[in-house]
Amino acid sequence: MNDYYEILGVPRTATQEEIKRAYRKLARKLHPDVAGPEAEDQFKEVGRAYEVLSNPEKRQMYDLGGESALGGNGGGGAGFGFSDIFETFFGAAGGASRGPAPRGRRGQDALIRLEVELRDAVFGVEEEVQVDTAVLCGTCNGTCTRPGTSVQTCAVCHGRGSVQRVARSFLGNVMTTSPCSACGGHGTTIPDPCPECSGQGRVRNRRTIPVSVPAGVDTGNRIKLTGSGEVGPGGGPAGDLYVELRVRPHPVFARRGDDLYARVEVPMTAAALGTVLHLETFDGPEEIDIAPGTQPEEVITLEGLGVGRLNGPDRGDLKVQVDVEVPTALDDRQRELLLELATLRGEERAEPRLTPASNGVFSRLRDRFSGR
Ligand SMILES: [Zn+2]
Ligand SMILES: [Zn+2]
The missing domain is CATH 1.10.287.110 (DnaJ domain)
Structure with a gap:
């Protein structure tokens, strides 16, 4: 041994x-x-x-x-x-000793951006993107030669794709191998290139590609479309296409994770007496019960009306925060009525009541938005 x-x-x-x-x-x-x-x-x-x-x-x-x-x-x-x-x-010297290099190489990946509406992130949407990219040449089908002609074995390297020459080195005179420059290492030449693609096997073209955007996507998410990138030179396999999403902000609904948030204003009297609000949601009109005595900043949760979850069938919630509107510019009659109410409630000379800071509006906000 x-x-x-x-x-x-x-x-x-x-x-x-x-x-x-x-x-x-x-x-x-x-x-x-x-x-x-x-x-x-x-x-x-x-x-x-x-x-x-x-x-x-x-x-x-x-x-x-x-x-x-x-x-x-x-x-x-x-x-x-x-x-x-x-x-x-x-x-390895550029793979020179590994035989002729194939003409077809894998195409590059491509990245394209797509803007969708918040509604599309809630439910998912079928979209289309326009891509300006390299596609297979229809005239030569990627063979790079004029139809009816074919590639020829390289006369310089006889199809090996590489040439050997003697070089001096620390080993003495040695044979080195380098890619054949006459054929670019392919071992074949194209005497009559395809006129459509100038012998590249691919041409630039604008393509429309369908994209299935799932519910739950958010800005920055990427969808991978395997094989929808550019076709490689010499008819090589296509790279992948990545679609990077941006979800447009919505004028009414804000998003945090899978939950949607909205604010509604109700008059002071409605907050005190209770009422029913009509809110147009992504799922259509919804009735929101404002209970008598609803406080400013109170949050009403509509379960399951939020954004669809990326990895599951269920949805987040829609959270509606109530703003209580205090009336301004009272006329004489209104002022009279409010004074009468204040008197009845013993509030005509109300002293400000200090509440502990932990019960203040900031902590209420924090509690309500911390995903309770
Ligand atoms: Zn062609
Ligand atoms: Zn050659």
Whole structure:
């Protein structure tokens, strides 16, 4: 069995840096361009050892079970070529050694904004958005070629998509691989591009896309429409479309979470005597009972008339706060009646009654709006 540590000449406790240094030294010494073809097997072995020990996961598996733990490719560097080593050491050079690059690439995601009314957030709505985006070219169907013609194998790289050349490096003269510039790495050229899309496989177009806006959405929420983004170059798969929502403020109803809030003004006399108010809600006209003796700032809750919950069938509440209107500009008769009322109630010389601050209007407000 090959001992990778022995091959690299490092102890089993070697750090990644020590392993890298040992490999670098050996690769320089054993590279076939330097040491000749006799050293090739040893060179491959070193590469294999480095590939395993430089990868913490593979190293751990190797430490536990030796080569067999690594599976099929443990046989002394079989199928382990120079380009792999080169990549291991320098990082892949733009994927140049991985064969021709496909012409079609995934399109970009797109973001579009959509304004909806508060009513739409309450119930949900079917909307449409207009998107100016790249769509598949209908003339060539993404093949990029003029109909009736086809792509041709690149004469420079013979379809490989990459070209090799000799370069000097610390290893001596080595072969490097880089993308073929004649075909852009695709391995094929287009002698007769599609006239509609100029060989891009896609064209700009305005599309109308239906968007299902669920109840409960709020400003900033995004809806993802998979595959509705722009089509990729060369007829590649489309990206996704994100619809970012903004809920327009409503002149009457304010929103906090799933609850709606409204304020109604009732005359002082109505607050004292009681009355029934008619309020136009999103669910139609509702009657609101103002009980006799309703106090300023009192909140009346209409259950289930709020915003639909995003993750469930039920709805928040509609909370109506009562403002009591104190009459101004009394005429003589009204003033007379109020004075008479004050006398009857013993309030003609009312002293201000101080109430503890905790019972004040601010804490009442806080209690009522804290989701009781
Ligand atoms: Zn086309
Ligand atoms: Zn080429």
